[in-house]
Amino acid sequence: MASSCLTKSKNFIIFNLKSKSSFTDRISAFTNSLFHHRLLHTVNHTISPLLVRKHAGYSRVNRTDDSHRFFELAYVQRQLHSTVSVSSDVTQLPVESPSLQILDFPGGKVKFTKKLTFTSNSTEERVHCYRVLDDNGQPFTDVDSLEISKELAIKMYTNMVTLEVMDTVFYESQRQGRISFYATTTGEEAINIASAAALNDNDFVFPQYREPGVLLWRGFTLQEFANQLFGNKHEYGKGRQMPIHYGSRKLNYFTVASTVATQIPHAVGAAYSLKMEKQDSCVITYFGDGGTSTADFHAAMNFAAVLEVPVIFFCRNNGWAISTPVNEQFRSDGVVVKGKAYGVPSIRIDGNDALAIYNAVYEARKMAIKEQTPVLIEALTYRAGHHTTSDDSTRYRSVEEIERWRGDQNPVKRFRAWIESRGWWNGVAESEYRSSIRKQVAQVIQVAERVEKPPVADMFNDVYDVPPTNLNEQEAFVQKTVKKHRQDYPSDVPL
Structure with missing residues (x-):
């Protein structure tokens, strides 16, 4: 039986070889006829011949669709080595009409191109970074910058110094065992204070855990900071939160949550509420580079863009998500390019330049409210301290790297150079102010320590x-x- 089957197969193959030429000719003539018919039919339906040529060899879809059947026929021709090629037929077509150059797809008009080009997964030159002051605290010539008064500049600087001293003393208190936990803003003082200075008090703040300077600017006292850190009965959260999880309803500063990104979609919701109520204010939410790798960030960006809400997304790209460097987090050019993907106006700024930060947030706020649009700001900076007191950053980066950023790119030092160059500050004022603030911080710690804790019953109310x-x-x-x-x-x- 097997021998019989082999004999039949051999005879069938010989028959097909003898009739190959005539069979191919018949198929070629048939497909050529259908090819021209379908091509004209497809052109009438505004399908680009270029797209046909590019995808001809790959279409394996439902034959009931005319354009898909045309892709199939082109594929058959190439497989049978037909004398009529798809590319030659396309080049013989007349010049495309304007309707073929641009097509109004759902979502917007799109131009066609004859080049098979994919978007690059990297760029030779990164998105530029907006800067006003150089490393020595001197402004560049012809720079786009707002004029700020002496009073505002001095207040910004003294708040930066207060934040710096406050971090140092509270950090020392944790190391002494007086409080259980702390996180500093070392290297990011300008981001805290300058961004806060550009906002209005009726704007809502959804912070992460490295923006106490925003609260400081709005009037949160040193005693209120100490009360929260020590969890005494005067603490607004009644001791039910970890240290540094500040919050103030009076100052429109939502309580910090121990997450990297859950505050971002919350901010979008609040901004949508402001839009519905036609309020002359906006929302700002802060997060780190690690937060942009979460689903919350992407969902919030998309919602904000589609709903057109007045929210400022402020990313502190400080190089490290705890111990994970940015080059292990994403391949894109930082965070600023993510805004374009969602249709959000975006800018990259020097996060160690107080004037650049102030200008960017000031303009972003105006844009967000006037145009009812979200805005993304990526501030490039460096976390010059440990992630928290539970971290030892020298385990994953060198001490030399940390010290270089603490010195050469210190944002407090740079802004001081600028105000001193204008005659608004000097060494005597610096020494007196730092000494005064350190005494005040030490005093509020002593007071906070003596205040009793909230009663046990407070764990179960509210x-x-x-x-x-x-x-x-x-x-x-x-x-x-x-x-x-x-x-x-x-x-x-x-x-």
């Missing part, structure tokens, strides 16, 4: 108007446990 039964049972259990093992609990926590 959530429900009428607490449910299970929550009442939990509170009773905790009270009983603390009383029974009083020696194991802090004596300054009232029951």
